[in-house]
Amino acid sequence: MIEIIECVPNFSTSDPKAVESILNEIRKTENAFLLDSTFDGYYNRLVVSFVGNRKSVLEAAVNSAFKALELIDMQRHKGQHPRIGAVDVVPFIPIRNVSMEDCVELARKFGETLAKKCGVPVYLYEEAQPKPERKDLDWIREGEYEKLDEMIIKPGREPDFGPAKFVPTAGAAITGARKIMVGFNVNLGTADLKIAKKIAKTLHAQKGGFSNVKAMAAFIPEKNVTQIGMSISDFEKTPLYRVFEMLKVECVRYNAPIIDSEFCGMAPLKTLIDIASYYLKIDNLTEDRVLEIAVQNAIEKGDAFE
């Protein structure tokens, strides 16, 4: 039985040479397959998606992290996305024939390896973190890289692996296991970051917005516009179309037109089905009624298909 884990590491760089070197570590790993990579100067952040089995995913995650630690110096890092380290966050996601526990184990192995071989402090988050108060990325990232030297020595904030010590070039790393989530960016036709921040706030769970949603605002100098970056940790409970419709409502209020949008990372099919079902009022659309998926399922059933 084929086992598939997705890994979505976020590295604190947008330098094209560093990006290529990091991606090459994944490309050259046997049985690891790069699905997507996006990086932007304003976030100064590289988000990668790749898949593989337990062995290949761990190998590609470790080797790309080693390369990132070698090439990134956090002392010179500026970016609008919250982060505490060069290897900022590395989640493992069960896709097929693996459990969340398998992914927790991968995260632990990844964290241990990084701490042991590179001396980097590592925090576990989400499903890999047994202590409820430490599960949330926002808690771990409090004060970001800039305050890490003070935060890491506070009682109760010691890392899960590695030294409770500030490492200037690397910062700290975060790893864990989680379900598939949706990352989605919306560009607004306003250069006013204050407005974009107000709109982002209306969506963010901890600020009274939707459960399962984190939202932030950034300014994109190349385009002189602002961007709402959001992630939805449970898009079955809180579908993307609903968050988008609320965003539209707030954009009308502030006269900030929506220019365009994009998935950050991969788009789960369920999200597309939810969008079609909402806007076209379809009440019975399921994944197995999508032609390409049904054909694939038929191929898998038919051993002697040829």
Add this chain to the structure above:
Amino acid sequence: MIEIIECVPNFSTSDPKAVESILNEIRKTENAFLLDSTFDGYYNRLVVSFVGNRKSVLEAAVNSAFKALELIDMQRHKGQHPRIGAVDVVPFIPIRNVSMEDCVELARKFGETLAKKCGVPVYLYEEAQPKPERKDLDWIREGEYEKLDEMIIKPGREPDFGPAKFVPTAGAAITGARKIMVGFNVNLGTADLKIAKKIAKTLHAQKGGFSNVKAMAAFIPEKNVTQIGMSISDFEKTPLYRVFEMLKVECVRYNAPIIDSEFCGMAPLKTLIDIASYYLKIDNLTEDRVLEIAVQNAIEKGDAFE
């Protein structure tokens, strides 16, 4: 290399026993895989989707058609969908590693077999029909079953296979090859068929609507509503969302609210991507950025993946 053909036969019945018997012919064919079947009393029509390789698809198509000819008596058939026979239309659609020419050949074999073994007149349509004026289903179905006895003996209307003779129980059959198309039904909160017909007309290609679109209206007695049934033969050129938005505009005009809608048959992924891209203003979403498709592509690339 795995070859996949989809076959979407339309049979003129909604009798549950006949439906089961017809579907069983497909289910019991080795290497043929039933994807979907829908049937409704008001259309009195069964639409089936199945896939297989050239051998299994032809076998399942022939055997299900034989069964339909055995069980359906067109002399007692009433239904709101245009039709000329028990085995009304049987298209073969290239999906993977087969050409349109392969599908034309399948349609010809299917038609020849039906004509030879059952004495049914068979018309070829779309890509399988060399004469341009005979390609269109509407031309072949002119006058429907009820006028077939007069039409079939007219010069230039002789069938492509079988006798130019009216067969009362079977009518005539149509077969051919075509690209993937979208079937989509929208239910309107009005019982007024005249209004639904006016709305359908605005969409229909031959009546001034969208190229590549056929649209019809039907009354659904069980729900006391009307339905717009549409098919889009080239949904890349004429995306579903655009037809749906035009439908909405006309529905506002006639105060006919849209209740709900459904795909008739399978939903092509491209249609869902187009919908998401339009309503959420996404400008760079492609099939390989859909997680499930990308994972599947990775599995196919990775021979030694396990």
